[in-house]
Amino acid sequence: MKIFSAEQIYKADKATLEKQDISSEELMERAATQMFNWMHVRMQGAPVKIHLFCGIGNNGGDGIALARHLFEHGYDIAVYVVKYSDKRSNDFLVNLERLKDRKIWPVFLDDKSDLPNISQDDIIVDAVFGIGLNRTPDDWVTKLISHLNDSKAFILAVDIPSGLFTNCVPENLDSVIKANYVLSFQVPKLVFFLPQTGVFVEQWEVLDIGLDSEFLMKEETEYDLIAKSEVLQFYRPRTKYSHKGTYGHALIVGGSYGKIGAVTLSSKAALKSGSGLVTTYIPECGYQILQTSVPEIMVLTNGKTSLETIDFDIKPTVVGIGMGMGIGERTAKALTEFLKVNKLPLVLDADALNILSKNKESLKYLPEESILTPHPKELERLIGKWKDDFDKLKKVKAFSKKYKTIIIIKGAHTITFYQGKGYINTTGNPGMATAGSGDTLTGVITGLIAQGYTNMQAAIFGVYLHGKSGDLALEKTGYQSLVASDIINGLGQAFIDLFKVPEQVSEQQEEDKKENVK
Ligand SMILES: NC(=O)C1=CN([C@@H]2O[C@H](COP(=O)(O)OP(=O)(O)OC[C@H]3O[C@@H](n4cnc5c(N)ncnc54)[C@H](OP(=O)(O)O)[C@@H]3O)[C@@H](O)[C@H]2O)[C@H](O)CC1
Ligand SMILES: [K+]
Numbered sequence: 001m002k003i004f005s006a007e008q009i010y011k012a013d014k015a016t017l018e019k020q021d022i023s024s025e026e027l028m029e030r031a032a033t034q035m036f037n038w039m040h041v042r043m044q045g046a047p048v049k050i051h052l053f054c055g056i057g058n059n060g061g062d063g064i065a066l067a068r069h070l071f072e073h074g075y076d077i078a079v080y081v082v083k084y085s086d087k088r089s090n091d092f093l094v095n096l097e098r099l100k101d102r103k104i105w106p107v108f109l110d111d112k113s114d115l116p117n118i119s120q121d122d123i124i125v126d127a128v129f130g131i132g133l134n135r136t137p138d139d140w141v142t143k144l145i146s147h148l149n150d151s152k153a154f155i156l157a158v159d160i161p162s163g164l165f166t167n168c169v170p171e172n173l174d175s176v177i178k179a180n181y182v183l184s185f186q187v188p189k190l191v192f193f194l195p196q197t198g199v200f201v202e203q204w205e206v207l208d209i210g211l212d213s214e215f216l217m218k219e220e221t222e223y224d225l226i227a228k229s230e231v232l233q234f235y236r237p238r239t240k241y242s243h244k245g246t247y248g249h250a251l252i253v254g255g256s257y258g259k260i261g262a263v264t265l266s267s268k269a270a271l272k273s274g275s276g277l278v279t280t281y282i283p284e285c286g287y288q289i290l291q292t293s294v295p296e297i298m299v300l301t302n303g304k305t306s307l308e309t310i311d312f313d314i315k316p317t318v319v320g321i322g323m324g325m326g327i328g329e330r331t332a333k334a335l336t337e338f339l340k341v342n343k344l345p346l347v348l349d350a351d352a353l354n355i356l357s358k359n360k361e362s363l364k365y366l367p368e369e370s371i372l373t374p375h376p377k378e379l380e381r382l383i384g385k386w387k388d389d390f391d392k393l394k395k396v397k398a399f400s401k402k403y404k405t406i407i408i409i410k411g412a413h414t415i416t417f418y419q420g421k422g423y424i425n426t427t428g429n430p431g432m433a434t435a436g437s438g439d440t441l442t443g444v445i446t447g448l449i450a451q452g453y454t455n456m457q458a459a460i461f462g463v464y465l466h467g468k469s470g471d472l473a474l475e476k477t478g479y480q481s482l483v484a485s486d487i488i489n490g491l492g493q494a495f496i497d498l499f500k501v502p503e504q505v506s507e508q509q510e511e512d513k514k515e516n517v518k
Contacts, residue, residue, distance in 0.1 A: 001206075001230070002216065003223040003424070004187045006131040006166040012186070015215040025091045027209065028058065032065030032095075034207040035158065035183050036073075039066075045074060051118055052079045052125040053148065054092075054106070055162070061092035062158050063127025064106075068099050079106040080116060082128050084141050111140035120152035126177045128162035131189070137163060142175040149178045157182040160189050161200045169196045169388040176200050186211045190223055193413040193424045194389040223415075223422045231464045232498055234457040247276030248450030251316035251344075252323070252443065254351070256331070257305035259324030260286035262350070262439045265484050266323045267297050269443025272491045273465065275450035279314060283307055307331050310338035318345045320446030322352025323439045332359070339365035345449055346370040349442040350378070357381035368404045369418070369455040373442055375410050393422065406459050410438060414467070416459045423460050427467025429482075431474050436484030441466045444491065469494040 004012065017024060050070060054063035060081065067079045079099065099106065107116070118124065126148065129137070137145070145163055148155065155177060160166070163176035166189055170176055182192070182204040191197035192204050224230065239246075250270040255263035260282065267280045271294070279298040280290050283306050290299045302309055308330050310321075319342070325331055332355045339362055346367060348356070353374050356362055358381075374382055379392075383399045386392035392409070396417050400407045406418040412430070416423040445462035449455060469490035470482065477486055 001225040001227065002187060002219070002221040003190050003225055004219070004221055005190075008219055008221065009131060009185075009187065012211045012215050012219070016210070016212040019212045019214070020210070024058075025094050028061050028065055028091045028095070030209045031062050031185055031207070032069060034209060035062070035066050036069035038183060038205075038207065039070070039156070040073060043075070047076055049119070049122040050075055050077045050125060051116065051122055051153070052077060053082055053128050053144075053162075054079065055082050055128045055130075056085055056087060056092055057089045057130065057132050058091055059127050059130025059132065059158055059162070061089055061095050062130070063125055064092060064095040064099055066125065066127070066158070067104065068095070068102065071099075071102060071104055077104075078116070079104060081106045081108045082141065082144065083108055083110045084128075084138060109144065111138070115144060115147045118148070118151040118153050122151070122153045124148055124151065124153045124155045125158065126155055126162050126179060127158040128177070130159045130162075131166050133163065133165055136171055137175045142172060145177055146174050154180050156180065157201075159183070159185050160191070164189075164191050164197055164200055166191060168390055169194075178202075181205070183207050185209050186216070188225060190424075193225075193415075194393075195411060196389045198412065222420070223424055225426060226416075226423050226460055226464055227426045228464075228498060231461045234453060234461045235498060236452060244276035246451075247274055248317035248452065249277040249279065249315070250275040250443075250446045250450040251279050251281060251312070251314070251319045252446065253281040253307070253310055253319055253321040254323040254325040255280075255282035255286045256307070256324055256326035256328075257283070257285050259326070260289045262324030262436065264290055264293055265436045265439040265488065266320055266349075266443035266446070268294050269440040269488050269491070270320065270447035270450065271296055271443075272488050273444040273447030273462070275447035277450075278447070279312075279316065281307070281310065281312060303330075307334050310334045316344060316450075318347065318446055318449040320347040320349070320442045322349040322355075323442060325351040325355075327351050327354050327358075331355070336362050336365075343367065345455055347373065347442050347446045347449070349373045349438060353378045353382060363403045363405075366403060366405060369406055371406045371408065371445060371455055371459050373408045373410065373438065373445070375438055379407075379409060393417075397422075406455060408441075408459055408463060410441070414463045416456075416463060418456060418459075425460075425463045425467055427464055428470050429467075429474050429479070431477065431479035431482035432467070432470040432487065434483055437466075437470075437487060440484045440487050443488075465491060465494045468497060472497065 054060035157179035161177040161179040192201045252267045271278045283303040284301045383395045409415045414425040448458035472493045473486035473490040
C-alpha cells in the first residue's frame with residue numbers, strides 16, 4: 001500500500017473531484033458515511049455518550065457531518081466546535097448548517113471556555129485538526145487536547161490524531177491526541193509508523209472514500225507499506241525438477257569465543273528460509289558447537305577464538321557477515337581485506353557494521369545493493385546522531401545514496417531504504433526485541449538471496465517473513481518468552497501463511513453494512 005504525503009492527498013482529492021464530477025462536500029459526505037458505518041456496526045445503537053470535537057477546517061467538517069449521521073440514528077451526542085481560528089472551510093460551514101437544521105447546537109470553545117466534562121466511559125471523536133495542521137496549536141488548544149487525553153475515554157481520531165503533523169515531529173508532544181483508534185482516509189500516514197509519532201496511534205484502519213484509483217495507482221510515493229499482498233508477488237515457487245544446487249549456497253561469516261550462538265542462529269535461519277546449502281565460516285572454538293547444533297550445515301574455520309583472515313575456496317552465492325564477529329584489530333583487518341577482493345552479494349550486520357563505522361573509507365568496497373541491517377546504536381555509529389525520526393530518515397537516505405547500499409532500519413516498523421524510497425514493514429511484535437533476533441534476520445535475508453531473490457526482494461521479503469514468524473511464535477510463547485530460536489522455528493509457518501486466504505466477510509454482513517447506510 002502506498003503512503004502519500006499530505007500534498008499528494010490534496011492532489012488525489014482534486015483529481016477525484018474532476019474525474020468523478022463530484023463536489024468536495026460530496027467527498028466529505030463519503031468520508032462521514034464510512035466513519036458512521038464503522039461506528040454503527042460496532043456500537044449497534046449503544047447508549048454511550050459520544051463527544052465530537054471538531055475544528056473549523058475539513059477535518060472538523062468530517063466530524064460535524066459524522067455528528068449528523070449519529071444523531072439521525074439515535075446516538076447520544078455532544079458537538080463542540082474548537083475555534084482555533086477565525087477562518088471556516090466551506091464544507092465545514094455547509095455541514096454546520098445541516099446540523100443546525102436538525103436543531104443541534106454545538107458548543108463553541110475558545111481560549112476562555114471551560115473544559116468540558118468527560119467521563120471515562122464516554123467516547124471522544126477527535127476531528128480538531130487533520131492533515132492541514134501547519135503550526136503548533138495555541139496553548140489553550142493544547143490544554144484541551146491534554147484534557148481529552150487525560151479523560152481516559154476511548155478516542156477515535158478522524159484521519160490522523162489532532163496535533164500530529166504529516167511531515168515532522170511535533171515540538172510539544174502534549175499538543176497531540178493519543179488516539180485509541182484512527183480512521184484514516186484512503187491511505188495511512190507515514191507518522192503512524194515512526195517511533196516518536198507512532199505512539200499516538202494505538203490502532204489504525206483505512207477507510208476507502210473512493211479517491212480516483214488511476215491517480216492512486218500512478219502516483220509514485222516515497223514510502224510503501226509492506227503487507228502480505230506486497231510480498232506475495234516476490235514469492236518464488238519451487239519446481240519439481242530442482243535440486244539443492246538450484247537454491248544457492250549461503251556463506252555465514254562471523255563468531256568469536258562466547259559469541260558462536262549468533263552465527264549459529266544466522267546459519268540456521270539461512271537454512272530454514274530455503275538456502276540450498278549453508279556454510280558457516282567461524283573460528284575453531286565454534287567448530288563443535290556448530291556441527292552439533294545444526295548438522296545440516298558445513299563449517300570452515302580460521303583463527304582460534306576469532307577470525308584472522310576471511311579467505312575461502314568455495315563458491316557461495318551470497319555472504320552474510322558480522323554476527324558475533326568481534327571488532328578486534330586482526331578481525332577488522334580481515335574484514336577490510338575481504339571486502340577489497342569480494343565480488344559476492346553481501347548482507348552486513350553487527351560487528352561488520354561496527355568495524356565499517358570506524359573505517360568509513362572501506363564502505364567504498366561494498367558491492368552495489370549490499371544490505372546493511374543495523375540496530376539503532378549501530379545505525380548511529382554509521383550515520384551519526386539524528387535530531388528526530390525525520391532527521392534519521394533524511395540521513396539514512398543520504399547514506400544509502402552515497403554508498404549505493406540497502407539499509408534496513410530495524411524497529412517496531414522496520415524500514416528498508418534504497419534509492420530514496422522506504423518500505424515500511426507491518427509484521428513483528430515487541431516480543432522480538434530479544435537477543436539473537438537480528439542475527440536471525442540476517443540469516444533469513446542471506447538465505448533468500450542464495451535462492452535467487454534479488455537483494456531488494458530479499459530485504460523486504462526477509463523483514464516481512466521474520467516479523468510474521470515472530471507473530472506466529474508469539475501465539476505460543478507470549479511476549480516475554482519469545483526467543484530468537486522461536487522465530488527460526490516459525491519460519492515454515494510464515495511461508496505457509498502467505499497462502500492463507502483472509503477470512504471473507506459474509507454476504508449477510510455486507511448486506512447489513514448497506515442497510516446501515518440508508
Ligand atoms: N482525501 C481525503 O483524505 C479527504 C480528507 N478530508 C478531510 O480534510 C482534512 C484536511 O482538511 P483541511 O481543511 O485541509 O485541514 P485541517 O482541517 O487539518 O485544518 C484546517 C486549517 O487550520 C489551519 N491551521 C493549521 N494549523 C493550525 C494551528 N496550529 N492553529 C490554528 N489553525 C491552524 C490551517 O489553515 P491556515 O490558513 O490558518 O494555515 C488549516 O487549513 C483531512 O485530514 C480529512 O479529515 C475531506 O473531508 C475529504 C477528503
Ligand atoms: K483529527
